[in-house]
Amino acid sequence: xxxxxxxxxxxxxxxxxGELSTPALTIDVGAVERNLERMAAYCREHRxxxxxxxxxxxxxxxxRMQLERGACGLTVAKVGEAEVMAAATKAxxxxxxxxxxGEKLRRLATLAKTRTLLIALDxxxxxxxxSRAASAQQSTVGVLVEFDVGLGRCGLExxxxxxxxxxxxxxxxxxxxRGLMLYSGNIWGSEAERQRISAQVSEQVGxxxxxxxxxxxxxxxxxxGSTPGAFLSHQIGGLTxxxxxxxxxxxxxxYYQGVCGLEDCAARVVVTVVSTAVPGRAIIDxxxxxxxxxxxxxxxxxxxxxxxxxxxxxxxxxxxxxxYLDISKSNHxxxxxxILTVIPNHVCTCVNMHDEVFxxxxxxxxxxxRVAARGKIR
Amino acid sequence: xxxxxxxxxxxxxxxxxGELSTPALTIDVGAVERNLERMAAYCREHRxxxxxxxxxxxxxxxxRMQLERGACGLTVAKVGEAEVMAAATKAxxxxxxxxxxGEKLRRLATLAKTRTLLIALDxxxxxxxxSRAASAQQSTVGVLVEFDVGLGRCGLExxxxxxxxxxxxxxxxxxxxRGLMLYSGNIWGSEAERQRISAQVSEQVGxxxxxxxxxxxxxxxxxxGSTPGAFLSHQIGGLTxxxxxxxxxxxxxxYYQGVCGLEDCAARVVVTVVSTAVPGRAIIDxxxxxxxxxxxxxxxxxxxxxxxxxxxxxxxxxxxxxxYLDISKSNHxxxxxxILTVIPNHVCTCVNMHDEVFxxxxxxxxxxxRVAARGKIR
Numbered sequence: 001x002x003x004x005x006x007x008x009x010x011x012x013x014x015x016x017x018g019e020l021s022t023p024a025l026t027i028d029v030g031a032v033e034r035n036l037e038r039m040a041a042y043c044r045e046h047r048x049x050x051x052x053x054x055x056x057x058x059x060x061x062x063x064r065m066q067l068e069r070g071a072c073g074l075t076v077a078k079v080g081e082a083e084v085m086a087a088a089t090k091a092x093x094x095x096x097x098x099x100x101x102g103e104k105l106r107r108l109a110t111l112a113k114t115r116t117l118l119i120a121l122d123x124x125x126x127x128x129x130x131s132r133a134a135s136a137q138q139s140t141v142g143v144l145v146e147f148d149v150g151l152g153r154c155g156l157e158x159x160x161x162x163x164x165x166x167x168x169x170x171x172x173x174x175x176x177x178r179g180l181m182l183y184s185g186n187i188w189g190s191e192a193e194r195q196r197i198s199a200q201v202s203e204q205v206g207x208x209x210x211x212x213x214x215x216x217x218x219x220x221x222x223x224x225g226s227t228p229g230a231f232l233s234h235q236i237g238g239l240t241x242x243x244x245x246x247x248x249x250x251x252x253x254x255y256y257q258g259v260c261g262l263e264d265c266a267a268r269v270v271v272t273v274v275s276t277a278v279p280g281r282a283i284i285d286x287x288x289x290x291x292x293x294x295x296x297x298x299x300x301x302x303x304x305x306x307x308x309x310x311x312x313x314x315x316x317x318x319x320x321x322x323x324y325l326d327i328s329k330s331n332h333x334x335x336x337x338x339i340l341t342v343i344p345n346h347v348c349t350c351v352n353m354h355d356e357v358f359x360x361x362x363x364x365x366x367x368x369x370r371v372a373a374r375g376k377i378r
Numbered sequence: 379x380x381x382x383x384x385x386x387x388x389x390x391x392x393x394x395x396g397e398l399s400t401p402a403l404t405i406d407v408g409a410v411e412r413n414l415e416r417m418a419a420y421c422r423e424h425r426x427x428x429x430x431x432x433x434x435x436x437x438x439x440x441x442r443m444q445l446e447r448g449a450c451g452l453t454v455a456k457v458g459e460a461e462v463m464a465a466a467t468k469a470x471x472x473x474x475x476x477x478x479x480g481e482k483l484r485r486l487a488t489l490a491k492t493r494t495l496l497i498a499l500d501x502x503x504x505x506x507x508x509s510r511a512a513s514a515q516q517s518t519v520g521v522l523v524e525f526d527v528g529l530g531r532c533g534l535e536x537x538x539x540x541x542x543x544x545x546x547x548x549x550x551x552x553x554x555x556r557g558l559m560l561y562s563g564n565i566w567g568s569e570a571e572r573q574r575i576s577a578q579v580s581e582q583v584g585x586x587x588x589x590x591x592x593x594x595x596x597x598x599x600x601x602x603g604s605t606p607g608a609f610l611s612h613q614i615g616g617l618t619x620x621x622x623x624x625x626x627x628x629x630x631x632x633y634y635q636g637v638c639g640l641e642d643c644a645a646r647v648v649v650t651v652v653s654t655a656v657p658g659r660a661i662i663d664x665x666x667x668x669x670x671x672x673x674x675x676x677x678x679x680x681x682x683x684x685x686x687x688x689x690x691x692x693x694x695x696x697x698x699x700x701x702y703l704d705i706s707k708s709n710h711x712x713x714x715x716x717i718l719t720v721i722p723n724h725v726c727t728c729v730n731m732h733d734e735v736f737x738x739x740x741x742x743x744x745x746x747x748r749v750a751a752r753g754k755i756r
Contacts, residue, residue, distance in 0.1 A: 288672065
């Protein structure tokens with residue numbers, strides 16, 4: 001942390017959380033360390049690789065903390081994110097997204113000249129494009145074939161379709177077939193629900209892996225996992241690694257999923273009450289351009305964040321720069337100028353609103369970290 | 379436009395819309411010009427000042443287009459936005475937000491040394507803070523007192539409360555009372571509904587203005603308006619200016635409000651189909667980090683954007699980087715690599731996701747414009 005501070009401190013002097021100019025997204029470094037250790041320990045115990053998805057933090061300092069704790073690589077969704085993480089680390093990077101388009105694939109293939117890169121694909125058209133780009137750059141891009149385990153987003157539907165695509169990949173220049181990818185974002189809900197879906201996913205993975213065994217095609221990597229189902233990954237036979245993202249910071253979604261406590265929610269937005277003119281209401285200086293408009297996808301499914309200082313005040317509505325607190329049932333007396341702290345519903349989209357975050361230890365800001373991969377949409 | 383191009387072109391060669399690396403937010407400059415002309419003509423006709431809210435575009439080039447067409451000033455929500463717009467224009471700037479906090483108000487007061495600045499307030503605590511900051515910088519900040527016309531966000535509830543606060547403002551150093559502000563974001567819904575609420579707002583404005591007349595306090599500015607109600611502003615007696623934002627680009631919300639046609643939606647996201655592996659589905663490379671998660675607040679209230687090329691395909695769900703198109707009822711044949719164009723639900727939050735936009739004329743990219751005030755949350 002001291003090193004991180006020296007590398008990236010933009011703070012003139014130590015300030016406490018309550019002294020930050022608001023709205024400010026703060027990161028409790030102690031909580032991050034606990035979250036990282038917990039996942040790393042789980043993966044060590046079950047001999048699973050850990051390739052964290054950096055979409056949550058988009059921050060080189062945090063990626064390095066993950067790698068220092070034994071992550072086997074990093075995951076990104078976009079080429080621009082891969083470029084940021086490649087510049088900041090020596091990690092093998094998985095682009096867990098079927099990138100299509102000449103400009104982006106040229107950059108991907110260029111990056112692959114000096115860095116081991118993987119991309120996940122589910123179709124021949126994209127495969128041909130990646131092969132063409134890699135050939136032009138005389139580089140090699142590793143490929144994972146994606147199969148769908150029930151989310152209905154990307155991924156082939158059958159093991160035989162995966163084998164067929166993998167066979168084509170093996171014959172294309174510039175590509176190296178390295179394994180399979182699944183995204184089990186459908187492992188969601190109550191503990192029992194997650195267990196049930198996890199068992200289904202395990203069956204599907206088993207079938208696909210078997211199809212590859214029958215085709216005598218070695219599968220080096222089977223990459224799965226997301227935060228809500230991460231700690232069930234050892235039950236999914238055949239997985240070699242997991243790619244959770246949210247676990248680093250957690251949020252109200254993971255809290256309501258029961259996979260973390262409030263104290264594990266490391267990312268919190270410090271806000272100021274700016275108006276109490278309307279009865280029953282307090283307005284805070286954080287709206288959808290600070291917190292994101294993402295609704296809760298678990299738990300009570302209402303509200304736009306949790307007010308730590310007054311949980312009985314409900315963040316019922318967001319405009320772009322205004323958060324509407326319903327304080328009609330709150331025992332807290334709100335006043336203009338008061339500093340509050342809000343835990344966001346969905347930390348990934350919240351972080352994406354911020355150019356920088358403030359790393360705190362014991363409620364003191366130790367460093368500003370640039371969210372360097374924010375806005376890298378291509 | 380040529381001048382704008384020369385100032386800010388980052389494009390090596392002219393490219394057409396379909397050749398842009400995706401996802402890319404494009405701005406049809408011809409549509410912007412029509413939107414600006416229409417609002418400017420309305421304001422000229424009714425002798426209303428036009429102080430566009432720059433939160434929609436956050437882009438100096440567009441602010442200058444507004445000023446060149448007769449805008450009397452600019453509106454922002456944050457001090458950081460004011461700094462960007464002050465650096466790019468000579469406009470008088472209204473910070474339509476009750477900024478609270480020493481660091482931000484010091485910057486505001488500093489800016490007021492070289493620029494006529496206004497701030498809208500609804501409480502004494504903030505007023506004292508602004509006065510203190512302005513006094514310390516030996517600058518003067520103009521103040522509008524905000525009153526609530528039914529939205530229930532910020533603003534005092536009665537004319538007498540406004541007169542009371544204005545009286546205090548007149549006595550405080552560093553401040554200059556200049557008038558009143560209201561935000562009629564509640565003028566919303568069908569034409570008839572908008573007419574009805576507009577009539578109510580007119581009554582409220584009338585009462586407050588009368589209270590000031592009785593107190594013999596001159597009110598130089600009465601600032602109102604938002605895009606959905608903008609063209610009803612002449613019916614609101616006493617208004618001296620309006621602050622619409624969205625009208626510059628429009629979006630599916632303003633379309634469903636009936637205040638623009640689809641051809642007036644100037645901001646469109648060019649995307650690529652990246653997967654069709656799951657039956658009945660096409661996945662595009664634009665999710666909530668490109669379009670924003672904002673739901674429709676008018677019209678059918680479902681879906682995350684309008685697919686211009688295939689309106690019968692429904693954008694039913696967004697993950698961060700994935701848009702889920704339900705193509706089960708579409709006549710269009712989708713294929714991986716295909717370029718589509720999406721009109722966002724809410725253009726203000728969509729623009730806020732982008733570091734740059736691509737200005738098009740006749741579907742050719744003429745310039746890249748930096749969204750320079752994006753991320754200026756403080």
